[in-house]
Amino acid sequence: MKKTMKALCYFGRDGIKIVDKQIPKIIKRDDIIVKVTLSTICASDVHIKDGHLPEVKEGTTLGHEFCGRVVDVGSDITKIKIDDCVSVNCITSCGECWYCKQGLTSHCEEGGWVYGYREDGCQTEYVRVCFANNSVNVQKIPNGLSERDVLFVGDILPTGYFGAENANIKPGDTIVVFGAGPVGISAMLAARLFGPVRIIAIDINDSRLNIALENKAADIVFNPIKEDISQRVKDMTDGRGADVVIEAAGVKQTFDSAIYLTRPSGTISIIALYVQPQTLALDKIVDRNLTIRWGITHSTKMDKLINLIANGKIDTKFLQTHEAPLNDIIEGYDVFSHKKKGCMKWLVTPYQK
Secondary structure (H helix, E strand, O other): OOOEEEEEEEOHHHOEEEEEEEOOOOOOOOOEEEEEEEEEOOHHHHHHHOOOOOOOOOOOEOOOOEEEEEEEEOOOOOOOOOOOEEEEOOEEOOOOOHHHHOOOHHHOOOOEEOEOOOEOOOOEOEEEEOOOOOOOOEEEOOOOOOHHHHHHHHOHHHHHHHHHHHOOOOOOOEEEEEOOOHHHHHHHHHHHOOOOOEEEEEOOOHHHHHHHHHOOOOOEEEOOOOOOHHHHHHHHOOOOOEEEEEEOOOOHHHHHHHHHHEEEEEEEEEOOOOOOOOOOOHHHHHHOOOEEEEOOOOOOOHHHHHHHHHOOOOOOHHHOOEEEEHHHHHHHHHHHHOOHHHOOOEEEEOOOO
């Protein structure tokens, strides 16, 4: 095996650059080394690039949503072998600490959000994957499915499912989802599994709303620039408001609107990442008995999501709008972050010499 590889790294004020790095090696006995065959760019990667997560060290390889082929395994690895094709979780669980045993893997004392944040991530050629014996962290791609089928089960799909599950959706509910981007649409697809009567997507980007509608993620779409969304939602719910609002957009307007669009004793589920502090209108929340749940996905459902994909219950491939080799990833950040060329998700294929 060669000794160096190409990697997209964060350098603080100097931005992001493709550089040469040492190929990672096995450090702990339950590590594996994965050759990245397909990865993506996510909104949190953009937040890091833009300096909103200053705790990320300069020189860190970005990226956390990926599939690949196993090229080396530690001495304790029993569930995975060399040449297995795998999907890797964005949240790492040691499987032994108190939080992991409660299923709260995002707070793992040795893991949590690791790749592309605290340690080198996947926008490169090879990644060291830790705690690889824990099936919560790494799943073999089943026969009959491709890496494109399961690429998003490591991040945006479990995030969307987490948002829907947190919302306590009941059959017949009216669901509003703010944000028709990849995470918002993933939340819509997951919410559909719980039997709502209608899913309403709200976004200021008509192209994204059309994608949600055409792919049956949403039943109805509203653009708040063009219409009074509060009145439209009330008209559909006998004046009450939505039973559930899922906030996946992450801006002040959607944060505030989620409170006003939810009916009394309804639920707001927040899965957005905010780059600015938000003001919580406790007077409105308490007076209307609203339940608000938020957080980062614990990502314990990769196997369940893969089974749903295998059985035709979820298909996210329509979100894969753009694709290019690692060589072009800086362009990918520009196109993805600024929503150019109708980009929903930018897929990164291996570096080409």
